[in-house]
Amino acid sequence: MSETMNVVSRAHVKSGAAMTGAHRRFGWRRCGTNVIALIFCVVWIFPVYWMTVTAFKPRNEIMTTTPAFIPKHWSLVNFYSAIMQTSFLQNLENSVIVTFSAIIISVFLAFLACAALTLYRFRGRRVIMVLILAMQMLPGTALLIPQFIVFNQMGLLNRYIGLILAYIAMVLPFSIWNMRGFFLAIPVDIFESARVEGASEWQILRKITFPLVAPGVVSTSVFAFITAWNDYLTAYTFMRDQAKYTLPVWLSSFTTPAGTDFGGQMAASVLFSLPVVVFFMIVQRNIAKGSTAGAVK
Amino acid sequence: MRTPSQRPSNVKAPPRRLDAGRPNKKLSQGRFAAMLLTPTGVILLALVLVPILFLIVTSFTDFNQASLFTGTFKFKGFAQYVVALKDIEFWKALLRTFIFTAALVIGSLLIGMAVAQMMTKLGTVMRYIVTFVLIFAWAMPNVASSVVWKWLFQPGYGIVNWMLTKLHVFGNMLNVAWSNNTTLAFLCIWMLVIWQAVPYIAITLYAATTQLDQSCLEAAQIDGAGHIRTYWQIVVPLIKPSIMVIAMLSIIWDFNVFNQIWLVSQGGPNGTTSTIGVFTYKKAFVNFDIAQGAAISVITVIILMALTGVYVRNLLKSGEDL
Numbered sequence: 001m002s003e004t005m006n007v008v009s010r011a012h013v014k015s016g017a018a019m020t021g022a023h024r025r026f027g028w029r030r031c032g033t034n035v036i037a038l039i040f041c042v043v044w045i046f047p048v049y050w051m052t053v054t055a056f057k058p059r060n061e062i063m064t065t066t067p068a069f070i071p072k073h074w075s076l077v078n079f080y081s082a083i084m085q086t087s088f089l090q091n092l093e094n095s096v097i098v099t100f101s102a103i104i105i106s107v108f109l110a111f112l113a114c115a116a117l118t119l120y121r122f123r124g125r126r127v128i129m130v131l132i133l134a135m136q137m138l139p140g141t142a143l144l145i146p147q148f149i150v151f152n153q154m155g156l157l158n159r160y161i162g163l164i165l166a167y168i169a170m171v172l173p174f175s176i177w178n179m180r181g182f183f184l185a186i187p188v189d190i191f192e193s194a195r196v197e198g199a200s201e202w203q204i205l206r207k208i209t210f211p212l213v214a215p216g217v218v219s220t221s222v223f224a225f226i227t228a229w230n231d232y233l234t235a236y237t238f239m240r241d242q243a244k245y246t247l248p249v250w251l252s253s254f255t256t257p258a259g260t261d262f263g264g265q266m267a268a269s270v271l272f273s274l275p276v277v278v279f280f281m282i283v284q285r286n287i288a289k290g291s292t293a294g295a296v297k
Numbered sequence: 298m299r300t301p302s303q304r305p306s307n308v309k310a311p312p313r314r315l316d317a318g319r320p321n322k323k324l325s326q327g328r329f330a331a332m333l334l335t336p337t338g339v340i341l342l343a344l345v346l347v348p349i350l351f352l353i354v355t356s357f358t359d360f361n362q363a364s365l366f367t368g369t370f371k372f373k374g375f376a377q378y379v380v381a382l383k384d385i386e387f388w389k390a391l392l393r394t395f396i397f398t399a400a401l402v403i404g405s406l407l408i409g410m411a412v413a414q415m416m417t418k419l420g421t422v423m424r425y426i427v428t429f430v431l432i433f434a435w436a437m438p439n440v441a442s443s444v445v446w447k448w449l450f451q452p453g454y455g456i457v458n459w460m461l462t463k464l465h466v467f468g469n470m471l472n473v474a475w476s477n478n479t480t481l482a483f484l485c486i487w488m489l490v491i492w493q494a495v496p497y498i499a500i501t502l503y504a505a506t507t508q509l510d511q512s513c514l515e516a517a518q519i520d521g522a523g524h525i526r527t528y529w530q531i532v533v534p535l536i537k538p539s540i541m542v543i544a545m546l547s548i549i550w551d552f553n554v555f556n557q558i559w560l561v562s563q564g565g566p567n568g569t570t571s572t573i574g575v576f577t578y579k580k581a582f583v584n585f586d587i588a589q590g591a592a593i594s595v596i597t598v599i600i601l602m603a604l605t606g607v608y609v610r611n612l613l614k615s616g617e618d619l
Contacts, residue, residue: 029418029524030418030419030420033415033418033419034420034423036415037415037419037423037426037427038423040412040415040427040430041426044430044431044434044492044495045430045433045434047434047437047445047446047449048433048434048437048445050445050448050449051441051445051448062454063453063454064454066459067456067459109336109337110337112333112334112337113333113334113336113337113338115330115333116329116330116331116333116334117334119330120326120327120329120330122330122331128334130609133605133609134602134605134609135341135345137549137553137601137602137604137605138345138349138598138601139552139574139577139594139597139598140553140555140574140578141574141577141578141581141590141594141597142349142352142594142595142597142598143345143348143349143352144578144581144582145352145355145581145587145590145591145594146347146348146349146351146352146355147344147348148581148582149351149355149360149365149587150348150351153368165344166344168340169340169344169345169348172337172340172341173341176337201325201326201329205333229438230438230439230440232439232440232556233555233556233559233578237582248438251440251441251444252440252443252444252560262448262451262454265444265448266444266445266448268444269441269444269445272438272440272441273436273437273438273441276436276437276438277433277436277437280432280436281432281436284432284435284436
């Protein structure tokens with residue numbers, strides 16, 4: 001493909017006159033595009049802006065007939081009521097315990113499995129990869145129904161362990177696929193020479209493979225964290241007591257003693273989204289890079 | 298959260314030479330690989346594959362709320378499937394899902410392509426701002442964005458209602474309850490899903506476009522092709538592989554959209570915004586007609602596996618070495 005493009009470009013001799021003309025037109029166009037881009041940004045960021053601004057408004061400025069785009073007074077009262085007048089801290093603890101247990105187990109297992117699936121050749125490897133890919137595409141209720149029945153029989157509903165197991169099932173296939181690109185990037189010669197030096201397979205895995213794919217492990221952990229942290233459906237179905245809710249369920253059923261309180265709800269949304277957005281910003285470079293390079297072959 | 302974990306890897310798999318050693322060494326390597334794979338295999342077998350088998354078995358029984366307590370149920374053959382296929386509501390939900398999925402995929406792809414193209418025409422600073430905004434919308438957890446959406450579209454005090462009223466085009470929209478009207482509820486949810494779907498598409502396509510040979514585009518422009526013509530006749534064919542991958546993934550993701558619908562409209566009014574996912578969930582976990590829910594889930598799984606099959610074939614055709 002690139003060959004044809006080179007031929008095309010070589011066939012054209014760029015004349016100076018044509019270039020200046022193009023430049024002048026380009027200047028006007030660029031100005032217009034900037035305006036469009038600016039409008040796009042304002043529209044697209046507005047929901048986030050409105051969430052944040054509502055969260056920081058005092059109670060009496062939230063429900064007004066003419067909405068105030070910039071609050072007259074800033075206030076932390078909504079955050080106070082979201083944190084102190086609800087079961088936030090309890091639910092935060094649940095979320096942290098369940099999410100971290102699930103991602104530590106799944107990322108560790110995914111690392112081992114991914115090493116096996118990318119660095120060694122054996123029969124059935126492709127079938128396993130496709131099967132793992134298919135697992136990610138399952139509709140939400142497909143796993144929820146049987147897991148619910150079995151966990152109900154085993155008394156795992158409404159307990160951390162049930163949710164942790166469900167999250168491992170959700171996150172593990174995805175983690176294996178996410179790490180794969182990082183494993184494939186390792187030059188195979190490294191393993192060859194390590195073997196010649198007499199390193200055992202375990203030593204190779206610990207001392208060579210792991211440090212090389214460490215960025216992949218970090219990025220996978222972050223994605224796994226986001227997936228489990230954001231899950232609503234499983235937690236909503238499995239956890240019956242409010243004291244056992246995770247944060248997404250807490251957020252969706254948010255009420256304070258004052259009734260439906262949008263200020264508190266927006267403050268709650270900010271509290272819940274903040275870690276996700278921060279983590280996402282850290283790893284987003286990896287996504288852009290990865291999906292770029294693979295896209296055009 | 299949509300993350301492109303299934304993207305084609307950026308690196309072509311180098312030739313694997315690990316199995317080139319002596320026969321006994323090869324054996325031990327094979328055993329080592331099997332050992333690494335075992336824990337994951339056991340977990341996925343127990344938590345995914347066995348549950349799917351269990352789902353299929355359940356769909357042939359009359360498992361219901363009482364069975365949850367007593368643990369007893371009877372085998373009913375294909376009865377649940379017959380009930381599902383005779384239920385007009387099931388077909389409506391399925392049709393709704395297809396239409397809604399199509400609307401989402403087409404909408405997000407077109408907007409995503411436009412934004413990606415816009416990004417190529419921007420200066421560095423402006424492009425950074427656009428990227429930042431996109432990533433922010435992308436990163437928002439969909440539970441939080443659904444809650445925010447309900448506030449934006451709140452009857453009485455919703456800012457969107459207020460702004461639409463100020464436009465003086467639609468009349469007084471202040472007290473419109475979006476989730477009580479099928480069309481408006483779908484529109485509202487459509488905007489919500491699009492808002493978070495466009496960033497991935499725009500950023501991926503922008504990246505794909507910047508990798509194109511610029512001289513090719515310049516050549517087309519010097520030849521007198523307008524911007525729009527250059528885009529559709531040169532850029533789009535060149536980034537077609539990326540567009541195909543994104544389209545396939547979007548179809549699968551949008552088919553599975555659940556949280557946004559559940560949290561914004563609960564599938565209402567009168568179930569008219571229930572897509573197949575919401576419909577199944579209500580059957581299984583609201584009415585506790587679990588066997589019926591299982592039968593519909595099996596049908597959905599078959600549809601999604603067919604879509605995944607097309608996607609995998611596409612991946613293999615594009616030279617991805619699994």
